Amino acid sequence: MNRFFTIVSHAFLIVLVSEMVFAVFLLIGDFYRVVMSITTNFQPLGYQIADRNYYWVDFAFIMFCLTVILFAFGITRGKYAYRVINHTLYFDDLPKSFDGFTLTQISDIHAGSFTKPKLVQKGIDLINAQKSDLFVFTGDLVNNMASEIVPYIDHFSQIKAPFGQFSVLGNHDYGDYIKWPSETDKVKNLDQLKAYHKELGFKLLLDEHVVLEKNGEKIILAGIENWGVGFGERGDLNKALQNTSINDFKILLSHDPSHWDAQVKNNPSKIQLSLAGHTHGMQFGIEAFGIKWSPVKYRYKHWAGIKSENNRYLNVNRGFGFLGFSGRIGIWPEITVIELKRKDSL
Known part of the structure; x- marks a missing residue:
């Protein structure tokens, strides 16, 4: 039971933190687009989420994956490093x-x-x-x-x-x-x-x-x-x-x-x-x-x-x-x- 709880709780932690990292980088991308729209008329302020720059989405996803990998290393090897x-x-x-x-x-x-x-x-x-x-x-x-x-x-x-x-x-x-x-x-x-x-x-x-x-x-x-x-x-x-x-x-x-x-x-x-x-x-x-x-x-x-x-x-x-x-x-x-x-x- 303890081992099962450890696995479930750590899986939840990894997903939660990785999702938070993903969201933070999406927000950074949104902020960047707002600033650009104000300073260069790059995009109307009322742009939709679907209009996000896909480079930012891709970058956010990469950071999500890196966070998962980092946690996986920390759990499997880092604690004995x-x-x-x-x-x-x-x-x-x-x-x-x-x-x-x-x-x-x-x-x-x-x-x-x-x-x-x-x-x-x-x-x-x-x-x-x-x-x-x-x-x-x-x-x-x-x-x-x-x-x-x-x-x-x-x-x-x-x-x-x-x-x-x-x-x-x-x-x-x-x-x-x-x-x-x-x-x-x-x-x-x-x-x-x-x-x-x-x-x-x-x-x-x-x-x-x-x-x-x-x-x-x-x-x-x-x-x-x-x-x-x-x-x-x-x-x-x-x-x-x-x-x-x-x-x-x-x-x-x-x-x-x-x-x-x-x-x-x-x-x-x-x-x-x-x-x-x-x-x-x-x-x-x-x-x-x-x-x-x-x-x-x-x-x-x-x-x-x-x-x-x-x-x-x-x-x-x-x-x-x-x-x-x-x-x-x-x-x-x-x-x-x-x-x-x-x-x-x-």
């Missing part, structure tokens, strides 16, 4: 031993949406190919139920990094979006999900931090439970930073980027780099020819990539998986690789 995005970030206060340190970040796996294990494996292989010093996952392992990750434990447990693999929870991991037989069942599901993080080889950070050491120097890696405006404010940043120094170099894993604006970017204890996900870039948008747009921008100030403010950085990963719409168009699944550098190494 993993991209590696590299960033090099410079800091005044990065410990010298960590100059050149690399980390790989993914977010929003949403294992319950996957249907192609072989294509997921290609993403895993691409992660390991980066050979980063550290691996981090910033939440939403599943859509709702812990059992969704079980078929993919053997895949994601392949991810290894010299300084370890660390994770946090996202809003979907708490099981808030389905009805449970009892609150006890919901709690058991979350406990099982936490156990699966361990089985994957991920150290789950629950309002806590770890110290990463190299040549006698250290950086702090902290992680909090989900904190997001409108999506549950569970995380306790102060608890996660307990027993750290204001001057320590800190990296924070926090699923929702709204947390950065609310508590992180102006926090008295400087957090040099925050890593988030959550938005998926809405799995639809344009990032080409200098254009960066997605409908999700009307909900989140910063929805993808690097943001810098107050000498602090935020990276929002576009997500590894997908949810709701079973595809991606223009906003491809992302594997982020960040290299930390000292400014004096420039």
